[in-house]
Amino acid sequence: MSVPATTITFQFNDGQPAQTHVAASGESVLDVALNNGIQLQHNCGGVCGCSTCHVYINAGGDDLPEISDKEEDFIDRAENPRINSRLACQCVVEADMQLVVTVPPQHFLGH
Template sequence: MTAITFIAHDGTRYDIDAADGSSAMENAIRNDVPGIDADCGGACACATCHVYVDGDHAEQLAPMEAMEEDMLDFALDVRSNSRLSCQIRIRPDLAGLTLTVPARQA
């Protein structure tokens, strides 16, 4: 298990012990994080799990693939640290990962 945090649009923190190998999106759904709808179920076919990756963790994530980049075109308020949480695989070296849910997504 790896400790990660989601910050909802209203500032509420969701500290989660996430199973290694699972996606950040799966953990958000299991823990009722508002604003992470995951309409496509994690198939990288929508942008309803859009998050901002806080701090240096953005550089630790696997590089964004073209499909994720294309889906982010449908998200609101995209930033340089935007990712789809369905594409973030949890692993021990991501301990302390903080993901913020965009306000306009909530």
Template sequence: MYTIKVKFEQRGLEPVILNNIKADQSLLEVCLHNGIELHHNCGAVCACSTCHLYVEDGMHLLEDLSDKEEDFIDRAVNPRINSRLGCQCVLQEGSVGEVSITIPDQTQFLGE
């Protein structure tokens, strides 16, 4: 089981701690199942960059960055060294721990 700590760059949103999160889910799925808005214009198939987020801690608990994901991160708004796509950050089976993420301001995207 995982604990996911979520911070937001968007004004007015307070940090959230999600406990007892099962493995083999993407961070996008975890966010959506817990009422946290994270855009995913391509339907979570690694074909855009709208589910872009920052992994602050726990990167070793996620599946490795693929070349395809890296290409789309380059297209994201304000990419950083710890940037990932939420749809590609799958919590590894057989591990437990804490992952801390920051979600960029989602008001910059129109539609879904």
């Protein structure tokens, strides 16, 4: 018997086609994005210390861990926060989930 797969579909506002990737239980949306070549800022290194990995969860959000006060504080500082905003580093998936995530426009600064 096969274990149901967790998938994350990434949608983009810049005209890129959507991408769907399989995620392992315990991975964050940020991990899956970076492991599949999707550029998603993460200035703090993915430790809930900034708001640069801000995404919109369009489907499957009820299956994610509850938002923490710390995450909520950083989302308030994100560009164009919405009711479905989350930080990709804090969206850790479990088995048998299907998420649909929109990656908002990224404003990369020079290094």
